Amino acid sequence: MINVSIAGGTGYTAGELLRILLRHPEVNIESVISTTSVGMPVAEMHRDLLGETDLVFSDTFRQPDVLFLCLGHGLSRAFLNDNDIPISCKIIDLGNDFRNNPVFNDRNFVFGLCEQNREQIRTADSVANPGCFATTIMLALLPLASRNLLTDEIHIHAITGSTGAGKRPADTTHFSYRDNNISVYKPFTHQHLEEIANTLTSAGNSDLPQINFVPMRGDFTRGIFASVYTRWDKSMSESAVIDLYEEYYRSSPFVFVSKQPISLKEVVNTNKGLLHIEFHNGYIHITSITDNLVKGASGQAVQNMNLMFGLDETTGLKLKGSAF
């Protein structure tokens, strides 16, 4: 059994991680750390876990085999400074602290996009779990990047569920505002652009074109729907492109290319990524969907853990979709 601790246990990604790990056949959750809720039963905070766990939030933890950091962006580095974690304890960071700046003391965080970095992750002691927008968009573009085929500007609109904005109430997550509403935020400047660019470059696209990304807030709770296109005047035929995608993801148990157009709920509550590809107007148009809390966060984190501990990548992650 893998002994697990979770830091930042009260937030959404920690809750989702608990939902998954409590059902994971190879995991023992040793401690769920929260400085604000010490002594409270975990199932009082994450109410759907009633009847599933007697865990209680604590502020201390013994060194586990793996520590998940669910602390909110920018807080992981501080946590590691304040807590002496030996290198024998693996770390999976769900924040953005180490995605673009991977070094911390003797640790070097591998970017945890399993579909790209599967082999490095297997031997990593530290993994920086990708962002949710980034994951959805990178899955759409990785096969092309791997062949250095991204040569023209990339146009992206992606719409996210409210859980991506975290648990702390805000004006833009107030139900009265958000229900039946749509808005744009951080157009062309979203912070995930850097990890997307780094990833596509490292995947083999040496001279990356400009990426234009308009993020939108959707009036749903889970999932990201990305619509991505770039000019396609390459010599490669449509069927050859589809084959490239199929081939690229052949060894990836969670990513599939759909012949039919896709809709977001086909992946909600699963660790899957679905893609659909069409060609129009001299463009290749790729739609890509994930659940931001699963494949975009806690599910991918467990997928990383599975790889790091030599388990089958899908262990504990064959989740029943909610579909509706």
Added chain:
Amino acid sequence: MINVSIAGGTGYTAGELLRILLRHPEVNIESVISTTSVGMPVAEMHRDLLGETDLVFSDTFRQPDVLFLCLGHGLSRAFLNDNDIPISCKIIDLGNDFRNNPVFNDRNFVFGLCEQNREQIRTADSVANPGCFATTIMLALLPLASRNLLTDEIHIHAITGSTGAGKRPADTTHFSYRDNNISVYKPFTHQHLEEIANTLTSAGNSDLPQINFVPMRGDFTRGIFASVYTRWDKSMSESAVIDLYEEYYRSSPFVFVSKQPISLKEVVNTNKGLLHIEFHNGYIHITSITDNLVKGASGQAVQNMNLMFGLDETTGLKLKGSAF
């Protein structure tokens, strides 16, 4: 023209009042008072008003013809203590301060349920605007109460939209929580029970039976749907009951009895109240719907103002429903 000031201008009921009064042909909005947003254009706070008003929040106001208090429950009394409002300035309080305790200095707040108290409201200097749950439930029961026909226990479930919980973000108005969710709160103990009981008694039901009221939080923004039943072994026939309702509301331009079952969106964004009546199992079952922000708050407040100033009751209130 009626000169109007609004105290507590940044909240939901003030915003809705502004939406209505800016289109009211007999009203001039003189000031919108907010201690927290002085100097901010009103349309920056209530964004849908862009292009419709140049008003700016202020913390001072000249004595208007009528002052609307949109301050939040319990704050109206304090406001009146802090501000010397002459009796020549009419007051309509949207809070709950004066509904059950109507006296303040030389003012005596008439309970502003127009369908019951139309005549007293016409001559009132001060009106306590009813609560939203209370309005919806009282409309369902007033005709029976007026004949002293409420003799057996009353059973009520009513489900409210999120705007009823106000603007301040809370765990139960967080989109990630509320979307696709249902919950019960304050079962059998909701604070509107007192004004409901007082109203039904004053309407003519001398010996009121127990009222069992289970409020629910719905995953929509506007409206209240109330399902009300009480034993019906009276000698009165079903058609006579329908006639009683039709007759009771004949002079009320906003309340209608529907022969068809009703659904909430039939009244959303209007000042209407719709009722539907069926008889089953020895019970009379009444469903009642209103928009909590309009008939349940700001619309009814304007209806009261119309009555107080001798205008047609519907002036400025023939609102296009949103229907969808």
Added chain:
Amino acid sequence: MINVSIAGGTGYTAGELLRILLRHPEVNIESVISTTSVGMPVAEMHRDLLGETDLVFSDTFRQPDVLFLCLGHGLSRAFLNDNDIPISCKIIDLGNDFRNNPVFNDRNFVFGLCEQNREQIRTADSVANPGCFATTIMLALLPLASRNLLTDEIHIHAITGSTGAGKRPADTTHFSYRDNNISVYKPFTHQHLEEIANTLTSAGNSDLPQINFVPMRGDFTRGIFASVYTRWDKSMSESAVIDLYEEYYRSSPFVFVSKQPISLKEVVNTNKGLLHIEFHNGYIHITSITDNLVKGASGQAVQNMNLMFGLDETTGLKLKGSAF
């Protein structure tokens, strides 16, 4: 491995059954029967199953170990008349054909409410899976019924998600109608009343009082929230009642009594039933929640299968909730 066939494979309950059974460690799905979609890949109909199955709809089937009937109410009897199913093949009917009329030829359908009939189900060859409203309401009342404590009228409002209305588009499941809307249907006359009454009686409540049940259509997709109350002037203390519930469900792995008020999403996408009990106004008030497609249909059907085949009741049913 248990060989399974599913009749009526294109509907919602069949889809949900497939989502569960494809992950069930002891099941082999042999055929998914549909007369209208023969030859179509199952994952083209239930799109979220892409990448999870190569099954194709067929109109023939070899005798499996167990046959699930997902045919729509009233069609199971016809199917059994048209197809000669030997008694060695167990049957679990998700329709309402055999809930109140359990005999068909040499089969006697046990009512498949596991929490009540666990032992009979273990040896049954045929099970009539309960209705979704019925399940949610019976879970709220079974412990009281088992002690013959239901002596006064029972008052129920229960609100259901849209998937309860099935896949065929209808005016009341049109998004433009249903979104942000609430309505009542079949008040006091819902067809589940009979199986509720039969169950409570057979549980030990010899002289059942009148049950007043107002079903409501909610603007969400999954789940049923039931609010149930009945007069409580019994000698039994509140804590004794809570103990009774805890005791009654001690051996039931999916039903829990929550000390906190509950909200619907705490059970969505799981096979759980959650209850919360309060005492007010001389009433006991019980709120009860289930996912109508899981515990209210396909999950409970698998729970029944597990019992019938001697498996642990929870096999394949420890589902990660969607929570949001």
Added chain:
Amino acid sequence: MINVSIAGGTGYTAGELLRILLRHPEVNIESVISTTSVGMPVAEMHRDLLGETDLVFSDTFRQPDVLFLCLGHGLSRAFLNDNDIPISCKIIDLGNDFRNNPVFNDRNFVFGLCEQNREQIRTADSVANPGCFATTIMLALLPLASRNLLTDEIHIHAITGSTGAGKRPADTTHFSYRDNNISVYKPFTHQHLEEIANTLTSAGNSDLPQINFVPMRGDFTRGIFASVYTRWDKSMSESAVIDLYEEYYRSSPFVFVSKQPISLKEVVNTNKGLLHIEFHNGYIHITSITDNLVKGASGQAVQNMNLMFGLDETTGLKLKGSAF
């Protein structure tokens, strides 16, 4: 008073037209034509109109002053062939029959985008009301087109509410499918592209670049949110562009440029169009919002009627927004 008849009276746009016209001070609705619901009270079909009209659907009509065609795309031409409408009766077609093919016998349908064609509409006998996507997108681009500034490819994602898909139930408007879901449809090929291109060209953009338009289905009922960008390496400064937009819409009472980012519900249930403009990455990015049933259909139709009959353009159209 203007005598009005409406053909195709049972659909969404007819319902919305009725909501507006019943409150219009200069209109008398003479007949609401439906071949399928003759004799049914209009308020039984459009339930929110209960108490507001005694109109009954008919299949005959006297020649009104103006006839609105709400027949569904492709059916207006047939209606005019079947019914002899004298040229003295003005026609406003809400379908797409005459937008790109404006001639019918002696009628020449003016394209009814008031902000562009205000003067021609004033003297028109026939108007082709623009499509909802088209309206929202054209409002975003008209000022640039008027100066021939659209020289580079235009990139558009626009997301629409379910009412845009009409009343007939379909798989993609089923609540169980649509709620909390997002999908793309007709990417790069939507039928509104032609009227958009025609309009921008006729506005003054002689050599229109390629328009890439990805329409999306949103999980809300009303409104369209369009996100539009095109390369901006022009000599014109950002403030000069804002001035251009302000100037272009100065005489348009319903279109406003917001300094703040906009969200869809700021225009829902109004005839307004709101725009917000930013500059990033060498692009001008314009977000544009309308209510698809009001400014995108029936409200704009009434705006056209007002112009055609010499009324103030805003008569009957100063609608209270629903805001939530």
